[in-house]
Each structure stands twice: as structure tokens, then as C-alpha cells.
Amino acid sequence: MSQRLIIFTRYPHAGSTKTRLIPALGATGAADLQRQMTEHTLAQARALRQHQGVDLEVRYTGADGETLARWLGSDVDYQPQGDGDLGDRMAAGFAAAFAAGYQAVVTIGIDCPDLDTPILTQAFAALSAQDLVLGPAIDGGYYLIGLRQAIPALFQNMAWGTDQVLADTLGRASQAQMSVTQLPLLHDIDRPEDLVIWDRFPRMQIPTLSVIIPTLNEAPHLERTLEPLHQAGVEILVVDGGSRDGTPDLARRLGAKVLETTPGRAQQMNLGASHAQGSLLLFLHGDTRLPSDFVQQVQVTLAQPKVVAGAFRLHIAGAGWCLRWVEWGTQVRSHYCQLPYGDQGLFLWRSTFEAVGQFADLPIMEDFELVQRLQSQGRIALAPAVVQTSDRRWRTLGVLRTTVINQAMILGYGLGIDPHRLARFYRGRSAS
The missing domain is CATH 3.90.550.10 (Spore Coat Polysaccharide Biosynthesis Protein SpsA; Chain A)
Structure with a gap:
């Protein structure tokens, strides 16, 4: 029959x-x-x-x-x-x-x-x-x-x-x-x-999404960053590295769980992950705003065959064709080389994050290094939606100078230069 x-x-x-x-x-x-x-x-x-x-x-x-x-x-x-x-x-x-x-x-x-x-x-x-x-x-x-x-x-x-x-x-x-x-x-x-x-059914735990935001003096941007997270009802963990502009108090008033530690984005994100309740982790910069449907985007992206992690397409707030070229280059790198950066909102299963050893204790390039390790586990996919990040770096230093510095960091890291030396160079160039 x-x-x-x-x-x-x-x-x-x-x-x-x-x-x-x-x-x-x-x-x-x-x-x-x-x-x-x-x-x-x-x-x-x-x-x-x-x-x-x-x-x-x-x-x-x-x-x-x-x-x-x-x-x-x-x-x-x-x-x-x-x-x-x-x-x-x-x-x-x-x-x-x-x-x-x-x-x-x-x-x-x-x-x-x-x-x-x-x-x-x-x-x-x-x-x-x-x-x-x-x-x-x-x-x-x-x-x-x-x-x-x-x-x-x-x-x-x-x-x-x-x-x-x-x-x-x-x-x-x-x-x-x-x-x-x-x-x-x-x-x-x-x-x-x-x-x-x-x-x-103990084997069927209900996975939730935890968003982990490392901050250092992000008060001007934080409310805008947190708005879509509250609307989605996800867990929000702000891990502050010693802000002097009231970022921790603002984050608490905005309903986030706040952890405080010494500065260092890698250790801040690892601390946030250790306190997160979710089975899905999304690492987000304090000046980056997610799309309203980011939960769906994360679920659909990670449901694809052989995908172990994902990130969003990047939109830089601000006008000018130079920024559009930067966005285009970011999309090409993320799609074809599977190398998204932290400002694109990196997301993955907690089990994957723990299996690859979390973020390495580096003063810079921690997101680049983690993505490289993830590539050995499977595919890094790019969600179709965009995140919008602040243009402050490009506005302060100029698009060309910012791009050259970023590429110098990648080249130096690839050549084996001590990450602490790279960090001093990056922060010195960015502040000058």
C-alpha cells in the first residue's frame, strides 16, 4: 500500500x-x-x-x-x-x-x-x-x-x-x-x-542565542547596538575592559548583563562565552548594529551543510565611494576566502567554539586567528543580511590609510611577526 x-x-x-x-x-x-x-x-x-x-x-x-x-x-x-x-x-x-x-x-x-x-x-x-x-x-x-x-x-x-x-x-x-x-x-x-x-528528553536541550560584546569606551554607540538585541529577546553580555565613559553603567541600564575585566578583546570575549547560557554564540563589536532578523539569519546560515561558523555582510555607516569599495572588498574576502573579521559579527555553535579552543590570547588578530582554525573544521558562510558598523576608524584616519594599516597587520601576522609588536604598531598608527 x-x-x-x-x-x-x-x-x-x-x-x-x-x-x-x-x-x-x-x-x-x-x-x-x-x-x-x-x-x-x-x-x-x-x-x-x-x-x-x-x-x-x-x-x-x-x-x-x-x-x-x-x-x-x-x-x-x-x-x-x-x-x-x-x-x-x-x-x-x-x-x-x-x-x-x-x-x-x-x-x-x-x-x-x-x-x-x-x-x-x-x-x-x-x-x-x-x-x-x-x-x-x-x-x-x-x-x-x-x-x-x-x-x-x-x-x-x-x-x-x-x-x-x-x-x-x-x-x-x-x-x-x-x-x-x-x-x-x-x-x-x-x-x-x-x-x-x-x-x-534530556538530550533535547533548547538552544538559545547569546550575544557577547567586548567594550572599551563604547557609550556613544551602545544604545543603538543593543536595540535589535532587546527586540529579539536574546541574552546580552557586555564584557567591559575598563571604560571611563560610563559604558558598564549604561549597559546595565539598557538591560545587558555586564562583566568587567582588564582590557583585551580576546580575553573579554572568552570571559563572555564562559558566562553565556546559549548554545549559539554571536560575537559583536560595540559599534556594530545587527539586522532585525539576525536570529533567523544565524539559524539559516548554520543550518547549511558543512557550515561551522558564519558572519554578516558589512555596511560602513557614511557616504562616499571609497567606503563602498571597502565593503565590496570585505564581501569578496569573506565569500571567496572565507575570512570574515570580527566587525562582521562572527557566530557559531558553543560546542564548535569550545572544540577549537576559543579565542587565542593575542593582543590583536584574535578574530583572524580563530577563523583560520575554524576553516579546518568546515565552511565559514556569509549571511545575506548586513550589519552596520561605525565609520569612525575610516573617518579619523582616512580610507586609504586605514586599509593600508589593516593589510599590514595581516601581512605581518602571516610573516610571523610577534602579535604584541603588531599591536603596538597598530595602536600607534591609529592614534597618530
Whole structure:
């Protein structure tokens, strides 16, 4: 019997996914939970395919099919959910599958972590003899529905999201004289009180994003830098290296967690990473502003095959064709040489950061050195969005002089010149 399993999910945008869980997890945490549950559900489905030969389809919303394939893999079919309420979209999924020749079709969501491969196997086995199979949920709905033919009446004018969905569905099935099998009663995760269910899944930790900002006298820029971070609900760690302009107090007033240490960007960022709670780390300069959708950009970029780290495209605040040439050169270097610099917002998984040994204890070139080590682990990808950084260096020294100094640092480091000597040269040139 030709069989298809349809998985309904939403792309995990922070702020628009699992909104009822945002009070407990924050916008990013709720989106990360959506991502984890989708990946867990698809893992169960792939195991079913391996043993039973069931075809898999993901019906999605919140992104395009290419994005979904980069996230979840290209070995399943992707179809948009379409318009209408949940019933309209499920009915459309069943109709398309039966029109394609499938004889047994099961549709599930991703909210039920106890829905495993054996239960899915049981659902398809039941359809060999029954017209309808339902997986009842504790909240009065259902986590699974399976059919042998399209029955639009099961989905029309249903009070979705209420505790009457299962009962109403069974009533309609009875009126249509359909034979029914019910699967084990399981919990969905929809509300904060449901999160205790995750205690049974210790391997599935909810990853969050921590943004680590090393600062030294960044008060004029910090509020603008922190604004999109607050809107995204991520963890913010400002690691100050001895500012005299009130940067630590300003960061605290703006809601960031502040750590204070001696100056040195490498040790500041390593200290921030050691205190971060997130499974994803993003290192950001104090004068650089991220795009509003940076969480999505990080997730999509790191979901690409063989990617171990990423950074953003660079936009330098200020007018003039010289700055545009610098931006173009940065993009070429980052894309073709996979050598983004720290002012582009470097991001990676915490596990990767720890595996490569964190930032080396260098007075300069710490970002360049880390990226070189990361290249041996995989690909460094460039996100399509841009970060906007201050033009103060180029404005103070001039574009040509700043570019020459930067290239001299790279050349000197490549030739093996002592980084402490390079740092003295750089700071002396930058101050003169």
C-alpha cells in the first residue's frame, strides 16, 4: 500500500512561533523549541521511512521551500501549507496526497515529543483495516490523523484550538459510518505548564542565542547596538575592559548583563562565552548594529551543510565611494576566502567554539586567528543580511590609510611577526 506521512510545521521565527510559550522561554527560546521539536519529529519520521518505506512530506509556513530544505535536508518533499484555517490546510494536504495516488495518508504536527516511530508504525498498520486513525491529545485535540480517502467534512467549520476537537471529529466519523482506531493518549506542548514534558528528553536541550560584546569606551554607540538585541529577546553580555565613559553603567541600564575585566578583546570575549547560557554564540563589536532578523539569519546560515561558523555582510555607516569599495572588498574576502573579521559579527555553535579552543590570547588578530582554525573544521558562510558598523576608524584616519594599516597587520601576522609588536604598531598608527 502506497503511504505518505505529512508533517505540519512553521519556520522558527523568533516572536511569531510558539507565542504562548514566549512568557516562559522568551521569543528566541520559543522559536528554538519549535526548531528542536520539528527536528525530533522528522527524525522519528525518517526512522519510519527506513523501516516501512513511507514517503515523507513537510507542509510549511513562515519561509520558502529552499530555506526549509537548507534547515531540514533535501531528502523530503516540501509544500507550502496554503491559505485558510488549520482544517482547510490539512484537508488540502490529504487531497493532494490522495490525488497523487497514495492509499494511506497520515498527518501530524510537531508538538508531541512522545510521538515516536512505533506509534507512527501503529497508525499506518491501523489504516490497513480502518477508515480513520486518531492520536488523541490530553488537551482534547489530536496529535495525529490518518485516512484512506479524502473526507473534507472532518475538517470543515471545526473549532480548532478547543478541547472539543477530538470529540467533534469522532462524532463526524460516526455520522459518516467510518471505522476508527485511536492511538495512545499523549501530551502536546502548547503552554508553559507543558514544558515539564521536556524533562523526559534530556538530550533535547533548547538552544538559545547569546550575544557577547567586548567594550572599551563604547557609550556613544551602545544604545543603538543593543536595540535589535532587546527586540529579539536574546541574552546580552557586555564584557567591559575598563571604560571611563560610563559604558558598564549604561549597559546595565539598557538591560545587558555586564562583566568587567582588564582590557583585551580576546580575553573579554572568552570571559563572555564562559558566562553565556546559549548554545549559539554571536560575537559583536560595540559599534556594530545587527539586522532585525539576525536570529533567523544565524539559524539559516548554520543550518547549511558543512557550515561551522558564519558572519554578516558589512555596511560602513557614511557616504562616499571609497567606503563602498571597502565593503565590496570585505564581501569578496569573506565569500571567496572565507575570512570574515570580527566587525562582521562572527557566530557559531558553543560546542564548535569550545572544540577549537576559543579565542587565542593575542593582543590583536584574535578574530583572524580563530577563523583560520575554524576553516579546518568546515565552511565559514556569509549571511545575506548586513550589519552596520561605525565609520569612525575610516573617518579619523582616512580610507586609504586605514586599509593600508589593516593589510599590514595581516601581512605581518602571516610573516610571523610577534602579535604584541603588531599591536603596538597598530595602536600607534591609529592614534597618530
